[in-house]
Amino acid sequence: MRISVLIALPLLVAALAARAETIDAPLEYRGCMALAKQQPEQGWEEALAWQSLGGGEAARHCAAVALIGLGKHSEAASRLETLANESVREDHVRAEMLAQAGQAWLLAGNVTRADSAQRAALVLAPGTPDLILDHAVLLAQVHHYAEAVDLLSDLLRRQPNRIEALTLRASAFRYLDNLPGAEDDVNTALKLDPDFPDARLERGIIRRLKGDTSGAREDWLHAIAILPEGDAADAARRNLEMLDVKVK
Secondary structure, three states: HHHHHHHHHHHHHHHHHHHHHHHHHHHHHHHHHHHHHHHHHHHHHHHEEEEEEEHHHHHOOOOOOOOOOOOOOOHHHHHHHHHHOOOOOOOHHHHHHHHHHHHHHOOOOOOHHHHHHHHHHHOOOOOOOHHHHHHHHHHHHOOOOHHHHHHHHHHHHHOOOHHHHHHHHHHHHHOOOOHHHHHHHHHHHHHOOOOHHHHHHHHHHHHHOOOOOHHHHHHHHHHHHHOOOOOHHHHHHHHHHHHHHHHH
16 A cells, blocks of 8 residues: 555656646736636635646635635735735736725725725825725715825826716715715716716715605616616615605
8 A cells, every 4th residue: 555655656746747737927917817717716726726736826815806706805905915025026016905905904804904005006096096996985985085085096197987986976975075076076076977886876866865756866866777787876775765765
């Protein structure tokens, strides 16, 4: 029995080495990350297998992203932060890892760690539109609306037609009691895309605040029709329920 094991072990090592030599690393990375995001259980298994074949940092990154999909948000965030700190790759890649860590911390309910990760990402890749938008979303969630407006204004100078930024800044302006600014932004967003659910939701709220209940109802019903299972539709339904209670 021991002889057969001693014979089999070198064969196994040779087989693993042969597979490792034939792996196309960039292709494997793209495939593993796609699996990690779409089918996290399979992505996790693929990442572990790749790590055993010397996948290194890329395999660790894939494994951490898979953990987000598996609901292990704090562990995923910690791994991503560690990876970003240890990585020797370009700053924009490390910034992406930190941005993902920030998203994972948010899912874990740790806003402080999420904020720290996002700010670190922006230090590595200042001016990156997606990073700015992510951080503005977090700032709005913790009611730092003025800071969110400043960030979004910077982003919109770079990308004036960024509809998500326009809609989010409209919401921040509304919380800052700047209804004219909010209305300008949301109307611009809806000119770019009349069927953007978040913008329809936001304009409905602004119309209700201005006393236009029929216009608000129209926007909220439109938001529900566009994407019935979306977050904007859920919020629109809640607003319609409150509107109907007040009418009665």
